[in-house]
Amino acid sequence: MTASAPDSTLPPPPAFQQLAESRAVALFLDFDGTLVEIAPGPDAIEVPADLSSRLEELGQRLDGRLALVSGRGLDNIADHVGDLAIARGGSHGAERVAADGTSLGSNPAPLAVSIVEEIQEVAAANGALFERKRFGAALHYRAAPETGPEIEAAARQIASANNLRAKSGKCVIELVHPGADKGSAVAAFMETDPFAGSLPIFIGDDVTDEDGFAQASRLGGFGIAVGDRPSQNAAYRINTVKEVYEWLKL
């Protein structure tokens, strides 16, 4: 379903078990704000110690049709979650691997050093937190949200001068290569086994998850928005991270 206007009154989704029993479901899970609560900074998140094994068990229940799709790099996800034997897309889906770690598609180039330096200068000038990524970079302004507009404007300028894309999220703006978006990641996974032919469900909390919701919807499935952010493309809503775990019996 693609809604025409933001809808903060979306209904709760049908029971996950019923859905999964009625047909083959493919599940795409965002990380920050969906599986872990938003924290003051990228490294301040609290990850359940057994998240990796819980996700693997969920993946087994779905016969392997489970993927984590995050704005974080896969290296960063591994730092926080440990070894994870499920499919995963990092850097907004620009880097993708199957459950066994095999690469799916080729990785984009890292950002040029000169561009990284420009972004670092914006961070230093505005007191933002610079997050280096393998295939992009992020500027966080959660500590001083009032600096957001200036930081976003500077980041967008760098993006347009260098044929990059600027992605806004929760108190963050990120620079990525064109084509790095969660919708493309869903489409790419859905073309491969074991995802092909199943019903895609994308769960996420942030603006960057809208591409995932829209793509899931285009492929006959739907999106589930987490939290209270109005969503353009989700069909259902789950209110909290805790309720995501409950819905999935994770």
Ligand SMILES: O=P(O)(O)OC[C@H]1O[C@H](O[C@H]2O[C@H](CO)[C@@H](O)[C@H](O)[C@H]2O)[C@H](O)[C@@H](O)[C@@H]1O
């Ligand atoms: O796609 P996601 O898995 O949701 O990742 C999106 C970004 O999440 C991280 O930033 C966000 O979470 C931080 C920790 O809670 C928070 O401090 C920050 O304000 C949020 O924007 C991560 O640092 C980024 O790299 C991800 O792209």
